[in-house]
Amino acid sequence: MLTTPNLKNIYSNIQKQLYYMIPEKWDKIYLYASVVDHYNNIQTGEMFFYYYPKSMLKKNPINVYEIPSKFNIDENGYLKLAENLYNEIKQIRKKQIEEGKKPWSSVTISIEECKFTVEFDYEDLINSKFSNTDRHLVWRHKYLNIPLESYSKSERAMIKKYIDAQKKLNRNLSTYTEGVYQKASENLLEHKKKIEEGKIKQTKEIVEETPKTRKNQILNI
Numbered sequence: 001m002l003t004t005p006n007l008k009n010i011y012s013n014i015q016k017q018l019y020y021m022i023p024e025k026w027d028k029i030y031l032y033a034s035v036v037d038h039y040n041n042i043q044t045g046e047m048f049f050y051y052y053p054k055s056m057l058k059k060n061p062i063n064v065y066e067i068p069s070k071f072n073i074d075e076n077g078y079l080k081l082a083e084n085l086y087n088e089i090k091q092i093r094k095k096q097i098e099e100g101k102k103p104w105s106s107v108t109i110s111i112e113e114c115k116f117t118v119e120f121d122y123e124d125l126i127n128s129k130f131s132n133t134d135r136h137l138v139w140r141h142k143y144l145n146i147p148l149e150s151y152s153k154s155e156r157a158m159i160k161k162y163i164d165a166q167k168k169l170n171r172n173l174s175t176y177t178e179g180v181y182q183k184a185s186e187n188l189l190e191h192k193k194k195i196e197e198g199k200i201k202q203t204k205e206i207v208e209e210t211p212k213t214r215k216n217q218i219l220n221i
């Protein structure tokens with residue numbers, strides 16, 4: 001899929017935000033976001049994403065919404081970052097519609113092995129027989145390789161039913177791939193640390209200057 005400079009800029013911004021939001025080293029990221037158009041220009045949707053820590057001991061994907069409690073980060077501030085990321089993803093859809101392309105209903109974004117990939121899906125989410133929760137379970141099975149054995153009996157039946165239904169529809173997905181954003185990006189903990197170090201330095205300078213200030217005041221008297 002060809003892309004424009006405007007879209008490439010959005011993709012770069014998304015990569016930067018993803019790097020910023022994960023406060024530890026990681027191997028790969030998988031993100032899902034949906035946008036559904038309703039009457040009166042009302043939109044609904046959702047976003048969730050997971051990352052794999054860069055560690056031999058941690059092989060299970062981590063839901064990023066667990067990050068605030070895991071790293072003692074302000075939850076409201078973190079949710080604001082997630083909201084900004086979701087709005088940036090929605091800009092992809094807006095720009096593509098402006099270029100005359102068919103609007104997608106959901107995207108899966110991944111960063112893995114130095115590749116940034118966006119997979120566009122055009123499933124009719126409004127008239128679907130499956131719920132958002134169903135699709136989340138199917139998505140985890142497909143992209144995070146969660147084995148069927150880890151799901152309940154009813155969930156396994158639903159996943160198989162969903163997959164069979166999608167095969168019958170024979171829907172075509174469109175995909176865009178590029179190299180990952182090369183410039184080094186700091187994450188939110190590194191950014192916070194720099195700010196705190198800056199405050200410490202500023203406080204130290206004030207303490208060091210205080211005796212001189214007092215001496216000058218005494219001389220002026």
